[in-house]
Each structure stands twice: as C-alpha cells, then as structure tokens.
Amino acid sequence: MQFPSLTATPGRYVNLALVILFPIAWFAPLLRAGLLPVFGLDEVSVISGLQSLWQSDVVLALVVTFCAIFAPMLKVLGRALRDFGLLDARAEPALAVLGKLAMADIFLIALYVVLVKGIGLATVETAWGLYLFTGCILASLFLKTP
Template structure:
C-alpha cells in the first residue's frame, strides 16, 4: 500500500495538467480544454481569494496528505497525525464536488457544451485513493492498538 500512496506523488501533478473538461459556447465551435492548472490561472486573474482557496484544496491539501501518509507508513511521522491527514483528504474532496457542481449547473443552463475529460477521472481517482489509503492506515492503527 505504501507504494501506491507514493505513486500518487506522481499521479497528482499529471492530473493537475490533464484536461478535466472541455467547454464551449456552442457545440459547433471548438471546445476548450480546462485543467486544474489552467482553471487556477484564470481564477488568479478574476478572484485572488478564491484562487488561494482552490489552490489549497486542489494542490496543497492532497499533496500534504499524501506526503504525511507516506511519512507515517515509513515510520517517520507519529500515527497521532492521522486525524489531521484524513481531514486534509476531505478538504481535497471539496474540489471534486465543486467541479461536479459546476458541470451540472452549466449543463442545466443550456448555454454551451461541457464534456468531462479523462483528467477529471484521474484527479478523482487520486483523491479517492488517498482517502482510502488514509482510512486503511487509520484502521491499521486501530487494529494494532487492540489487546
């Protein structure tokens, strides 16, 4: 399980640059691919505070959680940090929820075309994998503490 968790340190950056969705004004005009990074770049121009929040949820929270979990798995960080690490994973899930909400709202308005792309599934899998690895590591702690 340690090695799968470490693989997330490579998969997260790939998912940040991968296309999350393709959006366009009308179906017969070209669709623009939007990634986490391109979305953040646009957000920095529009709203700095929101860009800081999304940067924390999309980039820093998942990586900090993954690195912290790796340190726990290799015995370099105390297991008492697991509740904090699991909380970081839940913050990262907020980003997936927001993307899904925006896609649903945009499709419902009927003004343009939005298609999900493979990067959304990769990013979601990374977040869910991290949450599952954290839960398994927390469970291992509980099982090893039992008499």
C-alpha cells in the first residue's frame, strides 16, 4: 500500500477549516424576517429553519436536512479522506454529487427571499450567516482532490 504525500497543501487546510465552518454556518443567522418592519425581525438560521420545517412538513424537512447538513459535511469529510489516501478515487463522482446537492439548499433560501420580498407584506434581510454558508458550499465545490 502506498501512502500519499502528507505534505500540506492549501486545499487540505481549506477543506479541514470547512469541518469547523459548516457547523458555525448552520447556527449563524441566514436572514432576518418579520411580518412588517415595525414589529421587529426574527433571525432565521439553518437549524431554526429546520426546526420549524420539521413541525410543518416532514418530507421537505428530510430533503432540506440532507441538502443543508449531511451532503456538505459528507462531501468535506470524503474529501479529507481522499486527501489522506483513506478513500478510493472511485468515490470522486459521489463526492461531486454531494457538492451539487448542497447547492440546492442555497437555491431554496434564495427563492424564499425573492418570494417574500415580492409579496411586499413581509420584510426579509440577508444576514452574515447566508454569506458564510454560501461561501462554505462554494469552497467545497471548487476544491480539487490532489
């Protein structure tokens, strides 16, 4: 068995940082939403949104949970295993699919913001967590296995 070079590449550091950054992004405020601006805005995170979704629509909650939590983390952990020679190269197509599934959650959030803003009765503002979560997803998509 031949072991890969353990020389640290920048991609490895970025990928390992994503293991820490994804959980932070799940609890960070994605957006602030409220019925009208005068009533104040409630912050919505991935976790708080999932909690609400589990109470109202279990099937959609399963899909969003997989796309927001499991797909990105499985992709990052799979890439870490590939970086250190612990996962076969034949797993690359599966890791690519997981990365694309993780992007589906960003699309759902963007669609929600556009729809709510279009109605005009509610106020929605994006928060720093949306940019962190999107950045994590995009970073995991663009990282290449050595």
